[in-house]
Amino acid sequence: EWVMLVGKPEVEFSPQSVPVTSKHNPEFLVRGDVAAGSSLEFEFATSTAYGTWEDTLVVRVSEGDDATPPRIGYPYFTISRDLLRVAVPTSELLDGSAIDSAWVVVRDAKNEVPITELPLRWDDELWTGDWTGAAGQKLRLQLVAVDQHGNQGAGVLADAHIPPMAPAVSVGPWQAVDLPAGDAFGVLDMHFAPNDPEVLYAARRDGIWRSSDGGVSWSATGMMDYQRPLSVDAHTPWRVYVEPNLVSTDGGMTWNELDIPGDAPSLVALEDVGRHGLIYANSGGKDAELLVSADGGISWQAVGMRGLSEMRVHPQVAGLIYGRRDSSLYYSDNGGSTWEKQRLPRHFRRILPDPWEPDGLYATSGDTLWYSADRDGRWQPLAPQSSERWPFIKIAPSRRRQGLVFAWEGSGLRSELWRSEDSGRHWSVMSSVSYARVDTLIPNPHDADHLYIIDRFFRRSATLWETRDTGETWQTVRIPNASTFIGVIRSDGAGNFFAGSEKWLKAREDADLVDWSPALLASRNAGGAWEWITRIGFFKSSWSNYRNDSIEALAVNSAHIIAHTGQGYVRSDDGGQTWERFDPPGDRGSAGSYAVIAVDPHDPSVWWRILRGVWRSTDGGTTWEERGPIEGLYDGRGRSTVRWFTGEEAGARGLILDPSREGHVAVAAGGTVWNSTDAGQTWRPLTVLKTEGLMVEALAVHPEFFPRWYAATQAGVYVSNDAGRSWLKTLVLSEGPEYSDNRSFLQGRRLRIRFAPQDPNRVFVTDGLKLFESRDGGQRWRDIGQSLEGYPWFNDVAIHPAIPEWVYAATPRGLFRLRSEGIDMAVQGAIAALPAASxxxxxxxxxxxxxxxxxxxxxxxxxxxxxxxxxxxxxxxxxxxxxxxxxxxxxxxxxxxxxxxxxxxxxxxxxxxxxxxxxxxxxxxxx
CATH class of the missing domain: 2.60.40.4070 (Immunoglobulin-like)
Structure with a gap:
């Protein structure tokens, strides 16, 4: 309470020098009201692998006036269109006395010429200020403050970029639809802020959540869907990165894409501890080039290193980075400017720097843990003394206590945890949760005894465990905020809505443990009120796939509701009151692959199903017959020749049942559209779309003008006016070959094409990231999802049956409703100017x-x-x-x-x- 720490709390010593000298000295600012002549007592402790030595240190405050300038840190900022908003917490303005005033000097990043001084105002423990600048400017910001005695201090430079204004008009606001309460999801990933013990980020299926009080309370960020690993900046707890190229500077509320060069770029290592804004990225591809940015991702340059399969940044030593390629280790002491090479003695799965030794490295190879204390290529085994082999060992060194290392079996097949107090030389078994299967262990970088483990045995019912005594006792942790995940929404045309979701259910009434099972939300009054229809059949969950137990494929008509969960099928013939599970043949492939299901427009007892193959039922789903086969779609062993980037089978995807011609069916396989005129008995290729190598993932037919077909890939939407024989791309969804990895399979990004029942020329397309509307049958489009704040995720879209301007969006956090008026908006489309006459x-x-x-x-x-x-x-x-x-x-x-x-x-x-x-x-x- 009398002093304020400046810099690191630890003192680091260099043992090679004689006498021993410290490398980092802690500094303190004394409160302004401490009288001269006062004495302050510090408790001093030295911890080593051999024990701890403690003493006290008395410091006397000398006479004299306050002449110490404030210690100034980093200005946190967000950018929305042309608005620059600065928010600086007190932790970035360190002074023994009160800060009298603060401002930000805004400079042109090219020539360092000052543009303006932005005064900051004190507002609820934050210094804040707004400035509207010219769009497209690259700026350099410097925080300045003056204390009450007139001492002025200036902080480090921070780069900011105000992007060009997008020619779009907001079409909001979106309103959250009042749904019955959902259940709290388990945690899939978790990170501490390296420089703030109170800030944590947790990733769940419904996005990223943040705690600013050490995990006591949590709030949702703007990221609605967890996609790739996240990382927190080494210098500011509010700067967060999500692979492959997303960054937030306001704690996850708003997100921007970093423009990283390359075919399929991705962030690989973040924030060197020695400099703000220094991050590394991979340009993508087999022979990917390592890139470095010194301005937080605005500009990039190559560092002369290619093909790294793994890269690490030392958490304590500035400029020290490691990379692994084939059987060689590369390291650089200057941020990648020059490299040295070391031949590895064997193939390592993973390398990890020792946070306490600049030259120390841990590595895992099969069931063995290895350590190297120098750069001479000498490695020694450090495997825990286990009675069984650990084929996928993982480790996590503590950044708080030297020598403390944790290890576990990383495939999630065992519950055993190990701990070493001497950098891995000797090990002891930790107390653990009896039936937990540890997927990830997260040490608190600020408290050596505080750990979290993520358990994937029951994927969400008990995913996060916590200990504050280094594993002696454990307790379950739940982020209490609940979301109602909505994977799909459909209407039966008679005023009823059905939304696919999930709920906690017991596998049996006498079961002690619960897990997630598919559930439906139903509205009988066109979206006014909703109720759970929970018991539609229990599906055993798989800990390896956290997306396979919610309803995300749904077919609805006046007689039936058919649902697919990724684990199986259910149907209802009474509006969802009772359900029957059915297991049709032909569902080859892993869990989590969702079918396309549809009711034949000519006969409601005929159902069609697309999953790897094309299947047809003429008795309401009781028996099924595979149609075809489609020539060349499968090899001699029955495996699909159309595959995702991961190698998984894809098979046929989209489905069109022609309402005007009975028996006419079309499906998509890869970039080819196949057509059948005899209800799928024989097939012929109709056309091959020019889809930049991407497969067609959705097909649809205009509800009234039947020759008009729609096809969607990850890159865009194509329209045909001649029943699929020729196509024109009218909407760009994603640009660049980086989308050729088909992230929809990996991350659940499925494409949807929907129509307004009152006006079939109103077409809606969502690819997860964006939601577009067309009012002219798909010729021109406008982005109506951009006004939903943050980084939203759209699973599906539906239109109110009685109020056509109401658009419902299904998201991982429930339903949102927009009143989509016919206002002028920026549009994109294939027609720039029409001829004068028909x-x-x-x-x-x-x-x-x-x-x-x-x-x-x-x-x-x-x-x-x-x-x-x-x-x-x-x-x-x-x-x-x-x-x-x-x-x-x-x-x-x-x-x-x-x-x-x-x-x-x-x-x-x-x-x-x-x-x-x-x-x-x-x-x-x-x-």
Whole structure:
């Protein structure tokens, strides 16, 4: 209470020098009201592997005026559009007396010329200030403060970048829909802030959560979905990174993408302890180049190292980094400018720097732990004295107590934990949770006795355990905030909504332990009130896959509800009141792969299912028959030839059941669309989309204009006006080859294409990261998900059946509703300018024998009709009729009349009526 610590709390000694000298000296600022002549007593302790020595140290406060400037740290800031917002906690303005004033000097990063001085105001334990600058500027910020005695101090420079303004208009706000309470998720990953013992981050299935009081209370950040490993900045607890390229500077509330060069870049090591903003990234690919940024990710440069399979930054020594490639170890003492090489004696799975020794390294190889105390390539085994082999040993050295190391069997198959007090030379078994299966152990960097373990035996029912006495006793920890995860939302068209979710349920009524099981939320009044439908069948969970027990595929019509959970299928014939589980054949592949399921528009007793293969049931799902097979989709051993980036089988994905032609079915496999005209008995390739190497993951047909098809990949949305024969890309979802890794399979990023029931030309597409709406049948799009704050995640979208402007978004944190008015917005699409008049374009081929393509163009959305007449003026066939969006159309005619009969050879007249315009043409049929 009398002094304030400046710098590190530990004193580090260099044992090679004589006499022994300290490398880091702790400094303290004395409170301004401590009288001259006072004495302060410090307790002094030295801890080594051989014991602890304690003493006291008395310091006398000398006479004199306060002439010590404040110690200034890092200005925390966030950027939203052109607004720069600075928030500085008291921990970054250290002074023995009170701070009188503070401001931020804003400079141009290119020439260091000051642009402005931003005054900060005191607001609830924070110094805050806002500045609106020119979009696109790269800035350099410096925090300055003056104490009450007039001493001025300045802090380190921090780089900031105000991105260019996006030409978009907000379409919010979104409102959270009041749902019944969900259950608290378990923790999948957890991190302490290295420089603040009170700040923790936890990753759950519903995103990232933050605690600012040592884990007592938690609040949701803006990240709605946990995707890749997260890391916390070494210098500020509010700067957080999530692989592959996301950064937040305000504790996770808002997120930005770092522009890292390369084909599939990813952050690999973060924040050198010796300098703010120094981070490392991998450019991606097999021969990836190591990149370094000295300004927090704004600019990058190569450091002359390629192909590293692993990289580590020393947690205590500035500029010391390690990398592993094949059987060689590389290390650099200057942040990657120069490298030295060491030949490793064997293949190591993982290397980890010793936080207490600059030259010390731990490594794991099979069931053995290794240690090297120098750079001469000498390694010694340190395996725990176990009666069994540990094929996947993992370790975690303590950053708080020298010599303290923890080890465990990292595959999660055993519950044994080990502890060493002498850097791994001798080991003892720790007390552990009897049925826990340790996936991760997290030591508190500020308290050597405080540990967390993440248990994957019951994936969410007891995932996080805590000990404050180095493993003597353990207790369960739950982040109490509950979310109602919504994986899919569908309407039956009669005012009923069904939302796929999950709940805690017992496998049996007499069971002691609980786990998660699929559950439905139902609304019988068009979204006004919701209720749980929980008992739809218990599915045994798998600790290796945390996404396989919620409903995320759902088919609804007036007679049936069919749901797929990734572990199995259930159906209800009474609106969800009672459920029956069914296990159809053909579900090859791992858990967590979700099916496409649909009810045939021509017969509600006929169900279709896509998962690896194409399956059809004609008795409401009781028995199933595989249709096809699709030529070339499977190899000789029944394995799919279409695979994800990970090597997992993908098979067929999207599904179209043509409402206008019974038995006409289309599916997507890779980038090819396959078509069947006999209910799937035979298949032929219809077209190959130019999808930048990405597979088609969703197909859909326009609810009224049946020749219009939609296809979606991770990169964009494609529209066809001729039933899949030709395609035009109208929406860009993601750019760059980094999306070729098909993260949808790895992270649950599934594409959805939905239509508004009142207006089929209103089309909605979500890829998880974004939510787009089109009001002209898919020609032009606007991003309506951008106004949901933070870093949202969209699992699905639905439209209110009675109020068409209400859009419902299904997210890991429940349902959100937006009133989507028809306002002007920035749009992207394939049509930049339409021709002045509609037209009936030449058909091809002409003359034709069995099939021709009829082409026409509409300049405005509206009623249109294309009809074929004979020379006597008799109507032969109506090719298209109804309200259509503007655009160009290509529709095949197979030379048949309305009854499906072949017409004879001759000249046929074509008549297009678009609004008040009428256009005519001729086509010749030769049999």
């Amino acid at each position: 037209a009936l374009l030449p058909n091809y081929p002409n003359p034709f024998n069995s099939r021709t393509i009829l082409c026409y163009r509409l300049t405005h959305a509206g009623a249109a009709e294309l009809v074929v007449y004979d020379l006597l003026g008799q109507r032969v066939r109506t090719i298209a009729k109804g309200v259509q969006p503007a655009g160009e159309y290509q529709i095949p005619w197979d030379g048949r009349d309305e009854e499906g009969r072949l017409v004879g050879s001759g000249v046929y007249l074509l008549r297009l009526k678009a609004g008040d315009e009428v256009h005519t043409g001729k086509s010749v049929l030769i049999r």
